[in-house]
Amino acid sequence: MSQVFSGDLVGTGLRIGIVASRWNDFMVGKLVEGARDALVRHGVSDDAIDIAHVPGCFELPLVAKKMVEIGRYDAIVCLGAVIRGATPHFDYVAGEAARGIARVGLESGVPVAFGVLTCDSVEQAIERSGSKGGNKGVEAATAAIEMANLLRAIDAA
Numbered sequence: 001m002s003q004v005f006s007g008d009l010v011g012t013g014l015r016i017g018i019v020a021s022r023w024n025d026f027m028v029g030k031l032v033e034g035a036r037d038a039l040v041r042h043g044v045s046d047d048a049i050d051i052a053h054v055p056g057c058f059e060l061p062l063v064a065k066k067m068v069e070i071g072r073y074d075a076i077v078c079l080g081a082v083i084r085g086a087t088p089h090f091d092y093v094a095g096e097a098a099r100g101i102a103r104v105g106l107e108s109g110v111p112v113a114f115g116v117l118t119c120d121s122v123e124q125a126i127e128r129s130g131s132k133g134g135n136k137g138v139e140a141a142t143a144a145i146e147m148a149n150l151l152r153a154i155d156a157a
């Protein structure tokens, strides 16, 4: 008999680590607020959410890896904003953040959500951190809950 696996959005009992960059704090602060609010509204206890602050998005993967290694979390939520400038710096920072975050998840088996804005302008970043483009922190937090529960469901089969 075939099985269909899915992760629900019930966060009760989950422990979540957030890693947030200090760069572009005006927007990233809103992503953190959105992520925390979404986690709590989905049933994650406030004291089961820890947060680590890193200098910039380039540093997100290393600290996500450290948070995975201590074994305390069911999922990690990485939050940041990279905004394109006049040089190729954007591509290096955004590319390494995305690659590193994906790698931590794949190598550890712990879900690591990618809540990083990669925008051409400050306006685009503001739109996606709680105004008309939604809030990438909320999206990443709910993805983290769903993935943690999906992996549990597959394990339990």
Ligand code: INI
Pocket: 021, 023, 024, 055, 056, 057, 058, 059, 080, 081, 082, 083, 084, 085, 089, 090, 093
């Ligand atoms: N870090 C960001 O998180 N966002 C940016 O837009 C950004 N820009 O534009 O440079 C940025 N740079 C810093 C980088 O993430 C590292 O912290 C730095 O290179 C030290 O390793």
